[in-house]
Amino acid sequence: MKVSQPNLNSKEKTLIQSVYVFESDSKEEYNLPFYADGFPGIVFFHSENPVTVFVGSESKVMDPVFVYGQTIEPIRIQIEGPFFFVMVQLFPAVVEETLGIPILELTNSCWTISPAEWVNEPNFQSAIDRFSPTLASSALVEYIIQKGERFRPDPVLHACMEEILDLKGICEVGKLSKKHGLSERTLQRRFQNYVGLTPKQFSTIIRFQASLLELNGDQNSKLTDIAYASGYSDQSHFIRQFKSFTKQKPFRFREKI
Template sequence: MKPEYYQVQRALQPFVSHIMVVDVRLDGAAYGRVAPFPPTPQNCLNFYPADATRSRQGQQAFQDLPVCTIVGPQTTKVDLAMGPRHRFVSVAFHPGGLFRLLRLPLHELLDTPLDGADVLGPELREVSEQLQAATQPLAMKNIVEAYLLRKMCLDATIPFEHALRVMLRRNPAPTIDELAALACLSNRQFERKSKDVLGYSPKLFARLVRFSKAYRLKVNHPHARWTTISHQSGYYDQMHLIRDFKAFTATTPKLLALEIQGSPMKIQDDLWL
């Protein structure tokens, strides 16, 4: 399986990282094998226009995800099981992008995937139906992109959004004082706005950025030592890395690596951040 990545039109680029399309048959592994999906700092709008994708948290039972699922702020690992025909169209937002689409405080969505049609209205069901009828990845991308151009607030980016992207990309992460200054806000205002726009505090967001980088480094370089990965990801030492893995996945790096090896697909190995 190799995802198709598409850059979006210029008007969307400040707010949308890319649109990804996957179309694969998993007949031998359908629903019988589980793919771990640890938390990432990236919000998504996901469409499943073929067989349902099932999800669970912890030891809960698997449940079918909505045909269009909003994935907001996430702090816990979920397990995913894909059907025989796995078609997946994902809109990956820059920090603040999903907030512009929903116009809702994202802390209300913490670890709670939502049915996109319930939040964004019946037009999203029409988009899902068009995706079911489409046969080419580029056509699927164009359908979703046209919807975003109609629905998203495309006003110019603000200093706060710029500060969030600096936090996402700079290693080591800037201090809260530096970020608040970039956002032209006081520290308290920056904290409050982060909870609305990101769904969690700047410190927790920075931890998620660091953890996600470490996780994806291990996926892409399975023989790399955890000590090396911890330093490349911005951790002070390996114990800090282990602490975050336990906090965000309820397991250790070693055990999670074994889950990755048994997964039918490596869902985050090509994740763009």
């Protein structure tokens, strides 16, 4: 399986956090794991076989284009090749304001985009007919750009989100609210309606993602060093939080990489 991450231009970056393309020409079956990352997104895939999403004990066969919300539980996507699977991570407010899907209702859930919304878009069908992941990526990004033409982010909430990202989740909500002239309660309410998570939940997920990146990097690094570098007070705190998102302890997770 090949995994790539296309570059984005400045216009695309106002709506999109990142794009990932998974593709395979073989008939092998794959299980793609995904963990909480703080961003909802939209997917466009093509496979001759059913594609199933597993969350805990629940499973669902998905349609070719779907939107997913903030996730807390680990997700596994079972897909058999040949296939392409394009995932576009969106800034949270984009989902509700451009696609009309309430961000809070989408948390830990998926929402199918009706074929009537995309089947007549030439690049979608061309990507399927030509089995082209590149066309599929372009089609999905262009779909979002068209839908989000009038989108304007909330400057305060977007700044808060960017600050949490820049600090890799190591920040205090009290200081953040004070910096932007809001009470903690007001920031929490507005942020949750905008992002689908509270500032604390979002920070926790971004910090977890930073630790995941460290864990996937230097195989010789000690868990204690990763814990402190990622802002955890101690190794046990790191292990508990890591397990809450992956259902595995860090050292067991690293063994499977």
